[in-house]
């Protein structure tokens with residue numbers, strides 16, 4: 001018999017009741033160290049006082065007002081985001097996939113507004129993940145997500161990751177732009193190196209096409225800069241963000257330059273809930289914390305230390321850990337055992353991590369972790385490795 005909740009997830013049988021900082025607690029009081037943060041969402045940990053305050057203050061005033069009206073919280077968060085990035089303008093959504101949908105529509109409309117509606121294709125890369133709507137599964141191009149859902153939405157030719165020859169060959173009269181994650185999240189923590197990022201920018205400039213970044217997972221401080229592309233020195237034309245932006249409240253955004261957004265005139269796009277006052281209040285509070293002096297330096301410092309710790313563990317457990325990947329607090333462990341077995345072994349130590357493609361286990365701790373959390377996590381991973389080694393020897 002089907003479960004009342006549509007069974008599209010094979011869920012871990014743990015019920016959490018509350019969270020506090022980097023920890024989660026079950027109803028029976030068991031404590032877990034959360035190094036997945038709701039898949040890079042709870043960037044400030046659980047029940048951060050500033051976020052609780054922002055949400056409850058707003059809850060007493062106004063929850064929802066249609067985009068028919070001006071929404072001061074939206075204007076404030078948009079100013080905040082444009083002030084801190086390449087962007088001149090922002091559209092707010094409720095999720096990452098919707099932010100991508102806006103980015104895709106905007107890239108197509110940019111060319112259509114310039115009299116070239118035949119330019120509607122965004123070239124994407126193998127291993128990509130852009131969401132689960134019909135357009136974003138086509139953009140991601142993964143057979144397992146496309147299968148059975150009818151004809152693939154056209155307009156998303158795909159080339160192998162890092163293959164510039166294939167990329168150049170794929171560019172043609174139908175190309176609107178290039179869509180890429182600076183670090184593939186679901187795909188297994190594969191980073192686009194800085195020189196490759198600059199090359200992508202050059203290609204887009206040369207061809208008159210748009211560089212569209214998916215920073216839904218990498219954005220809002222995760223990699224130690226506000227956005228991951230900053231470390232390469234380039235800026236995109238359009239960028240989709242979400243996950244950490246609401247610190248656990250559903251919110252996403254599509255950021256763009258004035259030029260890229262030129263086709264998006266009144267009536268061209270919309271959302272009932274997008275940019276609602278509750279989401280904007282929380283998003284504003286997240287930005288306050290992330291942009292405060294020293295916060296991103298803290299993420300950078302913690303990221304380096306955690307990566308060193310993991311590299312040491314890799315040396316100590318070469319039959320379990322193959323490689324450490326990623327940047328800032330978006331780190332991956334490529335395991336020699338099935339990644340699912342590794343994730344279960346660390347969960348048995350009460351550490352939560354999340355799987356990715358390419359047999360990688362992702363560590364996405366809240367950005368507020370300190371040395372003590374890191375030591376604790378390293379101890380748990382070490383114990384899990386020892387347990388896995390024993391299992392293999394038995």
Ligand SMILES: *Cc1c(COP(=O)(O)O)cnc(C)c1O
Pocket residue numbers: 094095096097098100129130131132181185186214215216217218242243
């Ligand atoms: C999570 C994610 C998405 C989709 O976001 P949803 O909020 O689940 O729709 C898109 N792109 C990347 C890179 C992601 O990590």
